[in-house]
């Protein structure tokens with residue numbers, strides 16, 4: 669592909685992403701801001717440029733790959749006019765660059781063993797793409813995979829972890845780790861639908877409607893800003909005795925439950941005597 673047509677294929681707004689060679693390349697963005705499409709185009713293009721590079725694609729659950737990352741990477745080979753050079757297999761789920769045997773491997777965090785024991789036939793595992801990284805609630809899960817991308821590489825090669833996600837809540841570890849602490853190894857970007865020239869006018873109208881009528885959603889889905897933490901919810905309950913009555917003589921009526929929203933899907937229980 670010539671450079672000019674590559675530029676047209678990717679469009680605007682992703683120059684830093686495309687050129688980045690740092691270890692962590694992290695994009696938070698609104699809906700439809702080209703995060704996934706640009707990530708798949710980059711990985712196909714660079715694997716063809718670097719004949720020893722293999723890529724790991726991670727999602728929280730393995731069975732979501734087939735209809736997302738796998739299908740999108742296949743689409744990217746067609747978009748770049750190189751689909752005849754790639755083989756996409758569903759069992760096991762993988763993509764192979766036919767001229768060299770380089771592979772794109774797909775894994776889910778729901779099968780941790782499949783992640784720690786990855787070997788490749790040709791070359792090195794030097795890249796990992798975490799799609800919908802917001803779903804990775806446990807930072808340790810990320811760190812384990814980070815550790816698997818290691819070792820010396822030949823000249824011209826680099827190790828890189830790419831993370832793409834919608835920033836639903838500012839309390840997520842991704843914010844503190846990549847956006848609040850400047851690090852020369854990290855490129856942290858925010859993108860919005862405004863840089864997506866491939867959207868139709870009807871799509872843009874949807875965003876405009878959201879801006880007017882659902883400003884909170886628009887903040888995240890339109891502007892790619894961190895969602896605000898939820899207001900603390902406090903619920904106090906009194907335990908009942910075995911007959912379902914609240915009895916002052918029953919010792920456990922003295923126990924109160926306090927629920928505190930910390931981050932989505934996580935609650936802390938405090939027992940107050």
Ligand SMILES: Nc1ncnc2c1ncn2[C@@H]1O[C@H](COP(=O)(O)OP(=O)(O)OP(=O)(O)O)[C@@H](O)[C@H]1O
Nearest residue numbers: 677678697698699700701702703704705706834866
């Ligand atoms: N380079 C491209 N060539 C053609 N179409 C594109 C390109 N980039 C984006 N698009 C179009 O824009 C749509 C949105 O892009 P994409 O799915 O990458 O956004 P996203 O930021 O990942 O959105 P979400 O937050 O919903 O996951 C795609 O479905 C596709 O139709």
Ligand SMILES: [Mg+2]
Nearest residue numbers: 703704705832
């Ligand atoms: Mg996406």
